[in-house]
Amino acid sequence: MTLPSLSAELYALHDAKDYAGCLKLLSPIKIELIKHNLLVPLPSNTSSEEQLNDLKIAERILEIGCYSLLFISDYDSFESNFSQLRPFYSCRQLHQNHEHTTEATKIISLYLIYLLLQGRISRFHVELEYIVNTDTFDVDKDKYLQYPIELEKNLMEGNYIQVWRLLQNDASLPCPEFGHFKDTLVNTLRYEIAKSLEKTNKKIPVLNCKTLLYFPQEQSDLAFEQVLKLQLDVSGWEFRDGFIHFDIEHKNDSISDNSAIIKNVLCYAELIESIV
Template sequence: MSNLYKDLKAEWGKRAPNLLRCGELLGIFKLEMAKGAFLMPREALNSNPKQKDQLVRSRDVLEIAVEHSITVKDYAAFERYMAQLNMYYYDYDKFLEPSKEMHKMIGLSLLYMLATNRIADFHIALERLPSDLLLQNSFIMPVLALENYFMEGRYNKILQAKKSMPSEIYGNFMDMLVNTAREEIASCIEKAYLKMSPKQAAQRLCLKVGGKELLELVKRRHWTLDAEGNYDYASLNSKPKEEIPSNDIAIQNLSYATELEKIV
């Protein structure tokens, strides 16, 4: 187990780690962790220093697993690893020394919730954090600022914020958040305007006119050009007229009135 841990740490610590090799080592480590019952009653930790060391190693591996899952874009695995890490961060916090990576991991988890538009989960997670952490921590504060921009509809701030993130690993989720923000901007454009030129639309979305990303968004949201070369949003907001079966409703009401009269 210790050799496996050293191999994983050494490989992940390289400037350009072999992601496939790391994935294989993580798979083996997960099996070993499960066989060895890597979680134990908290009251037993004070009398078993060796078990405490094993828990620290397991926590380190899970932190590597979180970053690995983000790098390979396996977001289902990311959620599983974060759920396991939270047990170490919150259930064993009085028995283990705080992890140096803890705040970065929490920041990543919050950013993922924001990027996937899970605002309720985001605020529930914030309830577990002390107020001084929210106001001072360099990994948490930028994510809170992003949430404020998102809730206030200042999507242009989100589009500009990628370069100011505290760690490079945040970039993957920032790409997701930027896409979410662009979809919100596109929805606002559709509801606020009857038509708009491609140049103006591209400026609001912070995209290149005629670029691949803009063309994909246009296709995905079914934007069409009118005779003047503008995107026509009027047709997107028009709803088909629904016929009201007035005769059927009148007959039904008369039937109810007749039945009530019989009862009275």
């Protein structure tokens, strides 16, 4: 099959939301792209208008690949597919200055949320540093990019109420694709809150705990306990007479650790005696 017919088929499948079908087509299309030298934008294939148009189609194909992988939750492939897209996004000829809310920023934002979910905060910041400083994207005005940035800021600050609002309000989602991560994000949020709660409180009424963790009030206490034990790491929690007691471990640091001291002193001796 030729490239135009393959890509037409891919577009059709994507519009019909047949993501598994899209993925089946993805590999043959990529092979065709390589044959036509279109998988990577290089100085040699970005000179004429025609080549740029071809590359834009290649970019669109990879974007569809990203969406499809995302929706069938194949995150590893999503990441590698995203790294194939990256050269397209940093190519100046393809992306002129200050584009607003394009597919590019949408995919980048999805990738950022994915990093956030994985807890890869340093990677998140590395990406952010690049995005903020390249003039291709206008971060302040881009509603897609603002979303993960806001999420990260509030998660780090501990302003969970704001995170909840961002997640809960479907209207505040910049696009339906972001909804894909919603459940995972809610779970991450509850986990974070639960960890903070067990460090700060000695005991807390079950009723209040439900509110704090954003569980529905009408849920029975028993069901609540089940869900907690299933989803969150609550091994130290004890449910007793309408209260949750947190098992605060009293770590006794005061015991002198003789073996550590001996180890240190030996290490100093070694350093002093060593020939530099």
